[in-house]
Amino acid sequence: MTRKSFPRILAVSALLISSLAGRPAFATPWNMVPEESAVRFSGLQTGNPFDGTFSTFGADIQFDPSAPERAYVRAVIDATTAATGDSQRDEAMRGREWFHVARFQNIVFEASGFKKLNDSQYEAEGTLTVLGVDHPFTLPFDLVIAKERAVMTASLILNRRTLGIGTGPWSEGKWVGLDVTLDIIVTATKDTP
Numbered sequence: 001m002t003r004k005s006f007p008r009i010l011a012v013s014a015l016l017i018s019s020l021a022g023r024p025a026f027a028t029p030w031n032m033v034p035e036e037s038a039v040r041f042s043g044l045q046t047g048n049p050f051d052g053t054f055s056t057f058g059a060d061i062q063f064d065p066s067a068p069e070r071a072y073v074r075a076v077i078d079a080t081t082a083a084t085g086d087s088q089r090d091e092a093m094r095g096r097e098w099f100h101v102a103r104f105q106n107i108v109f110e111a112s113g114f115k116k117l118n119d120s121q122y123e124a125e126g127t128l129t130v131l132g133v134d135h136p137f138t139l140p141f142d143l144v145i146a147k148e149r150a151v152m153t154a155s156l157i158l159n160r161r162t163l164g165i166g167t168g169p170w171s172e173g174k175w176v177g178l179d180v181t182l183d184i185i186v187t188a189t190k191d192t193p
Helices: 005-019 087-093
Strands: 029-032 038-045 048-054 057-062 072-078 106-116 121-130 133-146 149-159 179-190
Touching (some): 057 179, 106 133
Antiparallel strands (some): 029 057, 038 179, 057 072, 072 106, 121 133, 133 149
């Protein structure tokens, strides 16, 4: 190795290190099982309850039960797949006043490090990106691990107005309630080499 090549090697090393910044060290990868996972939501429209699902979503999960502070998750929901069984409502949800999927297809949650509250309860503090806007977000969840299989469940109430979902006449909650319940179940298996 010549003296001239040494600075170049240092620069490449620094670039690699910076590209890994924020990602956990030595966390174990887990693979989501789509057929055993679900993202569901529910709310009120003109006082009547409705339920819906996002049929397409995925997650990059890295987690070591002995070191939750090294965990990493990046979950992506395809907003174009939101469905409630009502074609008129589903079409409206994809429009500019709601999810505006032509411009913002994905809803993304990303967090580095989990906080363990007790044997099965955790919190992940991260960023929720909706309609291209980043929101600080804490996701409380339960996690049960049996050998190389994990099941994560979460149920929380979101205020859609704080996330900018529903604009114009839909922003007040007169026709569609502001509170939306989100229920998540993710089943994953440990990635074994």
